Amino acid sequence: MxxxxxxxxxxxxxxxxxxxxxxxxxxxxxxxxxxxxxxxxxxxxxxxxPEKWSVQEAYLETLAGKRLIDVAHHPLHVVSYSLPFEGIVTREELFDHLYVHPTLADAIPFVFKYYQRDWGLCATQRLKESLTDERYRVVIRTRFEPGxxxxxxxxxxxxxxxxxxxxxxxxxxxxxxxxxxxxxxxxxxxxxxxxxxxxxxxxxxxxxxxxxxxxxxxxxxxxxxxxxxxxxxxxxxxxxxxxxxxxxxxxxxxxxxxxxxxxxxxxxxxxxxxxxxxxxxxxxxxxxxxxxxxxxxxxxxxxxxxxxxxxxxxxxxxxxxxxxxxxxxxxxxxxxxxxxxxxxHNGYVVNHFKGEIFLSGYGIWIDYRENPEGSRRLFEIMERCDGEHRVADIATELGISFQAVWEVIAKFLEKDLVSLSVVPKPTAPRRS
Ligand SMILES: [Zn+2]
Structure with missing residues (x-):
């Protein structure tokens, strides 16, 4: 990866x-x-x-030609889907189109304008703070075409x-x-x-x-x-x-x-x-x-x-x-x-048994004196195997993990005491 x-x-x-x-x-x-x-x-x-978008070049420079921002140095220096733009702008005008990260002084922010079309450049806060000239030159050559x-x-x-x-x-x-x-x-x-x-x-x-x-x-x-x-x-x-x-x-x-x-x-x-x-x-x-x-x-x-x-x-x-x-x-x-x-594995748990399972007879009894919580869980899970509860429903009702319920269900499956069904199969007798 x-x-x-x-x-x-x-x-x-x-x-x-x-x-x-x-x-x-x-x-x-x-x-x-x-x-x-x-x-x-x-x-x-x-x-x-949207159209396909590409950028040929995008930079900011002083009127003397000193390059301050250049997309060739980092792809994030231009707003994704920026309109093309070329011209001399005042610092104020530039700042309306120059984006910086709100908290990280040395990071270039990721800014996109997919649907509110505009031109824009991105820079670090540090770079922006150093811009004291009255005017700058902006060049953004981007292309929109069918794709x-x-x-x-x-x-x-x-x-x-x-x-x-x-x-x-x-x-x-x-x-x-x-x-x-x-x-x-x-x-x-x-x-x-x-x-x-x-x-x-x-x-x-x-x-x-x-x-x-x-x-x-x-x-x-x-x-x-x-x-x-x-x-x-x-x-x-x-x-x-x-x-x-x-x-x-x-x-x-x-x-x-x-x-x-x-x-x-x-x-x-x-x-x-x-x-x-x-x-x-x-x-x-x-x-x-x-x-x-x-x-x-x-x-x-x-x-x-x-x-x-x-x-x-x-x-x-x-x-x-x-x-x-x-x-x-x-x-x-x-x-x-x-x-x-x-x-x-989240099937409906269909019981093949009626009444409580004779746990010790199946070798899955848990001694409540040694493991009171495990014993209680075993009973609580068994009680809910009725063809109407999925594994996750049992876990939700008991406030425990899916895996904890599955551990018990896997034992029941092994002993053929239950099966899983993708549709509910209630096993309780119908009462009018
Ligand atoms: Zn994101």
Whole structure:
């Protein structure tokens, strides 16, 4: 994952751009990928596909010709999708178009103007403070032309057409934690799933430009939407912080419940938050009206109450490979795989027994004097095996992790005391 990051991070990956295409083509060598193309100008629901954008040169210089800012030195020195502009401007006029990072004096900020067209340059606060001349020369040579927006799709088919969606965006030029980490973790997750046999659900990973990529894909695949049972948006998975799970707009969905209980068993330092309360991304398009897929997001952002939220180097030139690590990426990949693995096993637990199980007869009795909590749990879980509770429902009712319930259910499965069903199969007699 770090090798891919080192190879791709510095590319000029704007929404529709050569750098984005180059990165996506490279990723397509890692896993079997279909690349969907949507032409500039095409209407997708209420949106329109943007033009391809490229920058030939962009710089600021003194009237004497001293170069102060140059996009050749860093891709973030020009606003993404900046209009072309060339002329002599007053310092005041320049400052209306010169962006700096609000807190980091030595960082160049990431600024984009996809839909409110304007020209703009970005610099460090230090550079801006040194600008004392009355007039400067600005040159921004950018080009807008018809192109195609591209969405990469990796599919791991399961027995069922019911699908879990994964998504990550690739449109942040010369930055790493946001957004390349989500992409490489997603690719690695798919690589693992491709080697897993007997998957019940189908998995689709989308690699796309933020927001417009999700709208483009969904509007062209409306037939797939009814089969989308849940999803996870992936990003900011390399910084040194605990995992954050943000629920969908339907926090009581079976998918949300399962993710919540499984997450408890995967990162003891992790925290959770309501929809839109941690960090909003492409999951918004999946949760939106007419789509309504319960898509959660997993990241490592700092808690919203903590000042460097989402993380110190966010949307700046300091978001480099230096702030992420292979170890954390692997840990995040394992959290995502753990969440998906729980969903695969989240069947309705159908009891083959009536009454309490004769536990000692099956060799699964736990001595309540030695392990009172384990003994109580065993009974509490057994009581809920009735063909009407999924594994995650039992975990939710008991306030424990999915994995803790699964440990007991696995023993019951081994002794053929229960089976799992994808549909409810109530075993209690009906009463009128
Ligand atoms: Zn971002």
């Amino acid at each position: 770090m090798d891919l990051i080192n190879e791709l991070w510095y590319l000029r990956r704007d929404l529709v751009s050569d750098g984005y295409d180059q990165a996506l083509n490279r990723l397509a060598q890692e896993v079997p990928m279909t690349i969907h193309e949507y032409p500039s100008g095409e209407q997708c629901w209420t949106w329109r596909i 195609t927006l591209k969405v990469g799709e990796v599919i791991v088919p399961g027995k069922s057409s019911q699908t879990v969606m994964l998504a990550a965006h690739l449109c942040h030029p010369a930055m790493v934690n946001d957004d390349l980490t989500g992409v490489v973790v997603g690719v690695d997750v798919m690589r693992q799933l491709l080697q897993t046999t007997n998957l019940y659900y189908t998995y689709r990973l989308l690699i796309l430009p933020e927001t417009i990529g999700s709208v483009a894909y969904l509007s062209h695949h409306e037939d797939l939407i009814p089969d989308m049972v849940g999803g996870l948006f992936l990003e900011m998975l390399g910084n040194d912080s605990a995992h954050a799970l943000q629920f969908s707009l339907q926090p009581d969905s079976a998918f949300d419940r399962c993710m919540a209980t499984a997450f408890r068993g995967l990162d003891s330092q992790g925290y959770t938050g309501a929809y839109r309360s941690i960090v909003p991304n492409d999951e918004r398009q999946f949760n939106a009206p007419g789509v309504r897929v319960p898509m959660l997001s997993i990241s490592r952002v700092e808690r919203p109450s903590y000042p460097p939220h989402p993380y110190r180097e966010y949307h700046s030139s300091l978001d480099t490979p230096a702030i992420v690590s292979q170890e954390r990426l692997e840990a995040s990949r394992d959290v995502v795989l753990g969440l998906l693995n729980a969903w695969e």
